[in-house]
Amino acid sequence: MDMLLIKDMANTYIEHSIVINNFVTTVGIQLKNSLCRVFGDSVKYKWIENDNKPVIPDVSINCDIKNRRSTNFLGVPRFIMEVLSDATEEYDRNEKMELYKKVEVAEYWLVDWRKRQVEIYVLSPDESSVDEAEYKLMSIVTEQNKDDLKIYMFPNVKINFAQLFDCVD
Numbered sequence: 746m747d748m749l750l751i752k753d754m755a756n757t758y759i760e761h762s763i764v765i766n767n768f769v770t771t772v773g774i775q776l777k778n779s780l781c782r783v784f785g786d787s788v789k790y791k792w793i794e795n796d797n798k799p800v801i802p803d804v805s806i807n808c809d810i811k812n813r814r815s816t817n818f819l820g821v822p823r824f825i826m827e828v829l830s831d832a833t834e835e836y837d838r839n840e841k842m843e844l845y846k847k848v849e850v851a852e853y854w855l856v857d858w859r860k861r862q863v864e865i866y867v868l869s870p871d872e873s874s875v876d877e878a879e880y881k882l883m884s885i886v887t888e889q890n891k892d893d894l895k896i897y898m899f900p901n902v903k904i905n906f907a908q909l910f911d912c913v914d
Contacts, residue, residue, distance in 0.1 A: 757830050757832070758830065758858075760858045760859075760913045760914075761803075761828050761830055761858065763858075763911075763912050763913055764828045764856055764858050764909060764910065764913060765785050765786055765803050765804055765826075765828055766785065767908055767909050767910070767911050767912075768783070768804050768826060768904060768909060769783050769784070769785045769804060771904045771908050771909075772806070772896075772899075772902055772904055775901075775902045775903070776806070776899075776902065779808075780808050780810075781806055781807065781808040781823070781899075782806070782807055782808075782810055783804065783805070783806050784804065784805050784806075784807060785803070785804060786801055786802065786803045786804070787801075788801070788802075788805065788807075788818060789801050789816060789817045789818070790802070790805070790817065790818045790819075790821075790822070791814075791817045791818075791819060792819070792821070792844075792848050794844065794847045794848050795844055795848075799817060800841070800844065802822070802825045802826070802827060802841075803825075803826055803827050803828045804824075804825065804826035804827075804828075804854075805822035805824065805825050805826075806822055806823055806824035806825075806896075806898075806899065807820065807822040807823070808822075808823055809821070809822075821848045821849060821850055822850060823850070823851045823852065823898045823899075824850070824851065824852045824853075824854075824896060824898050824899065825845055825850050825852075825853050825854070826853075826854040826855075826856060827841060827853075827854070827855055827856070828856045828857075828858060829855055829856065829857045829858075829859075837855060838855065842866075842880065846868065846878065846879070846880055849868060849878060850868065851867065851868050851897075851898050852865070852866065852867050852868070852896065852897050852898045853865075853866040853867075853868075853880060854866070856909070858910065858913050860887070861887060861888060861910055861913070862885060862886065862887050863884075863885070863886040863894060863906075863909070864882065864884075864885050864886075865882070865883045865884045865885075865886065865894075865895075865897070866880035866881065866882055866883065867880070867881055867883050867897050867898075868880055868881075869881045883897065886906065888906065891905070891906035891907075892906075894906050894909070
């Protein structure tokens with residue numbers, strides 16, 4: 746499965762990378778004087794909940810950057826964004842989303858550059874279970890409601906719709 750994903754990523758549209766870079770540069774400047782850092786798709790996370798297999802999110806905001814071994818972060822980022830592509834959409838919406846929920850990533854964005862749309866999910870307690878949490882869909886942001894775009898876990902960090910999709914036609 747991992748080899749297939751790596752092979753497929755080689756055929757990713759340039760817009761996929763543009764959205765990642767737009768987010769990383771815009772948000773990274775704002776986090777410069779904090780304990781948190783934003784990373785593009787070049788960092789790996791390893792968690793027991795995933796049998797220590799590496800996971801590479803498109804974007805993560807990590808406030809626990811000292812918790813690492815070699816080239817892998819061991820802590821859980823507070824925010825993850827996946828940019829959807831034909832090759833990865835099913836994986837991002839299912840297996841990755843379940844894993845991120847299990848390790849308790851507080852906020853998860855699914856960005857579809859083709860539709861110019863952002864789905865924002867925030868982890869919230871499941872009232873029917875003491876130990877479980879579920880992702881609650883907070884908003885689906887498009888051009889029509891673009892002012893709703895915000896990072897819930899980092900309310901002082903701003904990124905607007907135009908910045909995220911800059912140079913994406």
